[in-house]
Amino acid sequence: MESVELIYKAVYILVIFGITLLIATYSTYAERKVAAFIQDRVGPNRAGPFGLMQPLADAGKMFFKEEFIPAKSNRMLFIIGPGIAMIVACMSSAVIPFGDMLIIGGREIYLQAIEVNIGMLYIFGVVSLGVYGLMIGGWASNNKFSLLGAIRAASQNISYELAMGMSIIAILMMTGSLSLREIAEQQAGFNWNIWYQPLGFIIFLTCSFAETNRTPFDLPECETELIGGYHTEYSSMKLGLYLFAEYINIFVASAVMATLYFGAYNFPFMENLREAFSDPVVGNNVVTLIGVAVMFAKIFFFIFFFMWVRWTLPRFRYDQLMKLGWQILIPLAILNILLTGGGILLFD
Amino acid sequence: MTESLFYFLASLTLLCALMVVISRNPVHSVLFLIITFFTISGHYILLNAQFLAAVNIIVYAGAIMVLFLFVIMFLNMNKDSESRVKTSTLSKFAGTIAGGLLFVIMVAAVKDTTIAGYNADTFTSQTGMVETLGAVLFTQYLLPFELASVLFLVAMVGAVMLGKKEAGEQHF
Numbered sequence: 158m159e160s161v162e163l164i165y166k167a168v169y170i171l172v173i174f175g176i177t178l179l180i181a182t183y184s185t186y187a188e189r190k191v192a193a194f195i196q197d198r199v200g201p202n203r204a205g206p207f208g209l210m211q212p213l214a215d216a217g218k219m220f221f222k223e224e225f226i227p228a229k230s231n232r233m234l235f236i237i238g239p240g241i242a243m244i245v246a247c248m249s250s251a252v253i254p255f256g257d258m259l260i261i262g263g264r265e266i267y268l269q270a271i272e273v274n275i276g277m278l279y280i281f282g283v284v285s286l287g288v289y290g291l292m293i294g295g296w297a298s299n300n301k302f303s304l305l306g307a308i309r310a311a312s313q314n315i316s317y318e319l320a321m322g323m324s325i326i327a328i329l330m331m332t333g334s335l336s337l338r339e340i341a342e343q344q345a346g347f348n349w350n351i352w353y354q355p356l357g358f359i360i361f362l363t364c365s366f367a368e369t370n371r372t373p374f375d376l377p378e379c380e381t382e383l384i385g386g387y388h389t390e391y392s393s394m395k396l397g398l399y400l401f402a403e404y405i406n407i408f409v410a411s412a413v414m415a416t417l418y419f420g421a422y423n424f425p426f427m428e429n430l431r432e433a434f435s436d437p438v439v440g441n442n443v444v445t446l447i448g449v450a451v452m453f454a455k456i457f458f459f460i461f462f463f464m465w466v467r468w469t470l471p472r473f474r475y476d477q478l479m480k481l482g483w484q485i486l487i488p489l490a491i492l493n494i495l496l497t498g499g500g501i502l503l504f505d
Numbered sequence: 506m507t508e509s510l511f512y513f514l515a516s517l518t519l520l521c522a523l524m525v526v527i528s529r530n531p532v533h534s535v536l537f538l539i540i541t542f543f544t545i546s547g548h549y550i551l552l553n554a555q556f557l558a559a560v561n562i563i564v565y566a567g568a569i570m571v572l573f574l575f576v577i578m579f580l581n582m583n584k585d586s587e588s589r590v591k592t593s594t595l596s597k598f599a600g601t602i603a604g605g606l607l608f609v610i611m612v613a614a615v616k617d618t619t620i621a622g623y624n625a626d627t628f629t630s631q632t633g634m635v636e637t638l639g640a641v642l643f644t645q646y647l648l649p650f651e652l653a654s655v656l657f658l659v660a661m662v663g664a665v666m667l668g669k670k671e672a673g674e675q676h677f
Binding site: 231234273274275278279281282285286288289292293296304307308311312314315318335 | 530532536539555556559560562563566567568571572574575578579634635636
């Protein structure tokens, strides 16, 4: 690989990393503002204009809290737990195409960190590893509530991964590719997958709520039963890392949903806009930049949706959660695969 | 570059696999086994088999090992219960001799084998790609593939049958 290409990739990965952290930081602020709006309150408004410095104040507070490690815990695993949660959360945004390509100085620059032809499997693999951070942390705390939270996290993730994988299979049958860039390119203009896969999208959305441990599926940290669930014993920035990893996971889940079902960086009439410019290079770059903005608008909408649901729906009971996963979502996902197969046979 | 990467990965694999057996704490054993699966996925990537690498992580590290960890956490095995199992001197001797014999047999077996290298003329780097793999699975090896899926279905039905509630039994 050329050195220019290498430097570009390194810079791009750093930028995506920074954007991920920034969005996760401000998700904490947005969550409190959305909660305040839904509950008819004001929300954080003291630190800076509109309370915009609130995430920094929160992080500062986290850093200065006492670092506490329980006496009979497994010290090493107790420290590794939040680290795994954070690293795994940051890994998954690598294959997401945040935009099409820019042409700068005759060089084609793709706005995607790594293009592999198994992008979807990569995301799926990384997501399935996320539960280790919770399990290891919960077990190493040597606390019954933490252990119960960890066990809930494990069984919940395994149950919902199945339905999630099956809903993705329907998408893969339609697109015939595992590469996220190719899936994005096939949805050019307004030809988004959501029009063909509404049932698959609902299954995927429900499963991503369960995989990110968000209400109504936040049983691993259910405070009315388990105090704090898997992070009962955690304090200081270790707790901060767990909470932060959750917001990064929400960002990645939103980006994946936008890419798979809502046309990624594509928007209606993009071809007309591209042809409106006399210079094809300028047209391409303008369309790509608008595409990046569109992609992030879609991501922000999904992040808002996660919060909206959190402050609207009550939490499931544990047996209801398992019943929903195994007896409703998985049969629905299989039905969706059959319907998709029938549709492909009939119309293609 | 690739060669040194291979030796690094291979030694890491062997080290972690050894640690699985040596670790006193069963949770540590499981974690080392997970690292072993990662290093094996690294080997697959070196062989340009991306699909196998990803599936290896999803299936083994992501699902099966989570279940392992789940069960071990429930059993609550720790150092105390481990050290209660006493190994007598006799069983240590027997173990050493049996292991040594196995080693000799392995040496004898490896001595006469010729390791088939790859033929540069017929070698295709695309063998491990998902398209090629799918084409081969659904044409040349269609029958074994379908039979394996039936086998999995039977195993799944069996697991559901075993886990089914007996008549009158109440869990909640």
